[in-house]
Amino acid sequence: MVAIVDYGVGNLYSLVSSFKAIGVDAVATGEKFVIEKADRIILPGVGAFGDAAEKLFSSGLSETVIKEAKKGKPLMGICLGMQLLFDKSYEYGEHNGLSLISGEIRPISDVIPKDYKVPHIGWNALKFKGKSPIFKYLKDGDFVYFVHSFYGANCENSVIATAEYGANLTAAVQNNNVYGCQFHPEKSGEVGLNILRAFCEI
Amino acid sequence: MITKRIIPCLDVKNGRVVKGVNFEGLSDVSSPVELGKYYSDNGADELVFYDITASSEGRALFTDILREVASKIFIPLTVGGGINTVEDFDRVLKCGADKVSVNSGAIKNPSLIYQAAKRYGNQCVVLSVDAKRVDGKFKVFAKGGRENTGMDALEWIKRGVDNGAGEIVLNSIDTDGVKGGFDLEMLSKVCDIVSVPVIASGGAGKKEDFITLFKTLSKVDAGLAASIFHFGEVEIKDLKNTLNLSGIPVRI
Numbered sequence: 001m002v003a004i005v006d007y008g009v010g011n012l013y014s015l016v017s018s019f020k021a022i023g024v025d026a027v028a029t030g031e032k033f034v035i036e037k038a039d040r041i042i043l044p045g046v047g048a049f050g051d052a053a054e055k056l057f058s059s060g061l062s063e064t065v066i067k068e069a070k071k072g073k074p075l076m077g078i079c080l081g082m083q084l085l086f087d088k089s090y091e092y093g094e095h096n097g098l099s100l101i102s103g104e105i106r107p108i109s110d111v112i113p114k115d116y117k118v119p120h121i122g123w124n125a126l127k128f129k130g131k132s133p134i135f136k137y138l139k140d141g142d143f144v145y146f147v148h149s150f151y152g153a154n155c156e157n158s159v160i161a162t163a164e165y166g167a168n169l170t171a172a173v174q175n176n177n178v179y180g181c182q183f184h185p186e187k188s189g190e191v192g193l194n195i196l197r198a199f200c201e202i
Numbered sequence: 203m204i205t206k207r208i209i210p211c212l213d214v215k216n217g218r219v220v221k222g223v224n225f226e227g228l229s230d231v232s233s234p235v236e237l238g239k240y241y242s243d244n245g246a247d248e249l250v251f252y253d254i255t256a257s258s259e260g261r262a263l264f265t266d267i268l269r270e271v272a273s274k275i276f277i278p279l280t281v282g283g284g285i286n287t288v289e290d291f292d293r294v295l296k297c298g299a300d301k302v303s304v305n306s307g308a309i310k311n312p313s314l315i316y317q318a319a320k321r322y323g324n325q326c327v328v329l330s331v332d333a334k335r336v337d338g339k340f341k342v343f344a345k346g347g348r349e350n351t352g353m354d355a356l357e358w359i360k361r362g363v364d365n366g367a368g369e370i371v372l373n374s375i376d377t378d379g380v381k382g383g384f385d386l387e388m389l390s391k392v393c394d395i396v397s398v399p400v401i402a403s404g405g406a407g408k409k410e411d412f413i414t415l416f417k418t419l420s421k422v423d424a425g426l427a428a429s430i431f432h433f434g435e436v437e438i439k440d441l442k443n444t445l446n447l448s449g450i451p452v453r454i
Contacts, residue, residue, distance in 0.1 A: 013298045017273040122204045123453040143453040147325045187278050
């Protein structure tokens with residue numbers, strides 16, 4: 001069973017549905033014992049880092065997620081959920097994350113040319129760096145759907161895929177059993193479902 | 203590199219697609235789920251569902267159907283039609299919509315854009331504008347293009363983006379339905395004043411119109427159309443292959 005951590009940020013309907021579509025049992029839950037019992041954890045998220053981190057920490061769910069990840073349970077952060085895995089973010093101030101991936105979250109405007117639009121929104125191609133089990137059904141250049149204005153920086157050792165948008169932006173990261181996707185697998189058609197499928201087979 | 207998006211728009215009334223299309227392999231041409239899935243399987247980058255229902259019973263049917271679409275189709279969904287309040291945003295987002303498009307609702311209550319953007323983020327708020335030339339100026343029209351609001355379209359769009367609209371759908375009433383190509387002049391003016399994605403709508407009649415659009419206006423991010431896709435005059439897969447061969451980046 002996959003536990004999709006529900007800490008009051010965003011709507012989890014599409015994520016639950018996408019696991020259903022690949023025949024995997026998944027629940028959106030804010031209960032610690034359900035997360036502890038699950039085989040795998042998804043950390044979702046939309047909106048601003050500061051608000052989300054505050055909700056995750058104040059609910060105490062952050063501790064459960066960190067504890068389970070440190071035990072070796074596969075964990076995947078999606079979009080803002082990926083960013084929350086990092087040490088800290090500079091989105092409107094400075095906020096601490098879960099420190100499961102080394103690095104920090106910075107505005108994409110720092111690295112992309114001035115005439116590029118922010119947010120980076122739409123379908124972009126993945127460029128793999130090394131091999132990751134979550135991409136076992138994909139090929140280099142497959143397209144996934146992005147919506148974000150901030151990106152993972154100083155995380156070179158964890159980057160497993162990038163996307164070119166005037167700069168090579170961090171598209172996915174991995175640190176052992178902890179994975180993060182900046183894009184939305186649940187909105188990336190068959191390619192996205194194949195990433196979730198592979199994650200469930202780890 | 204980010205790709206140019208091709209977006210079919212489906213008009214839904216009382217939970218059924220208006221002007222259902224007779225594609226091979228579709229058993230129910232009026233089913234939003236089947237038609238949405240057909241487009242999704244055949245290369246659409248995003249779907250727009252437009253609720254043209256007048257009654258509240260119909261609206262409830264629409265949200266049911268939206269929930270079903272969102273449980274079967276895993277590409278971005280935008281919903282428009284009858285969005286007048288933040289509660290309307292809430293209603294469709296809970297059913298699995300990713301973005302919500304506002305038009306007349308924002309004209310009646312311009313703070314709607316700001317309120318919704320603050321609550322759900324700019325990326326969630328799409329400002330859809332029906333514009334038409336009046337005495338050489340682009341004016342905003344309301345009520346499905348029937349009523350001249352007197353507002354200057356460029357000013358309205360600029361204001362919408364300043365208030366938090368994350369995308370603009372520009373529908374030119376002058377070119378809509380004519381099938382002579384997109385309104386490049388109007389689109390170019392809009393691209394010059396905003397830095398958010400601009401989606402061109404109104405006027406596509408053939409594949410070449412999309413090539414001209416993206417070649418002429420590199421800042422346009424997406425092309426939206428309804429009837430040419432519905433009536434099979436242009437097939438999305440074929441269109442994207444042609445765009446690709448013309449050197450325009452698309453998701454194949």
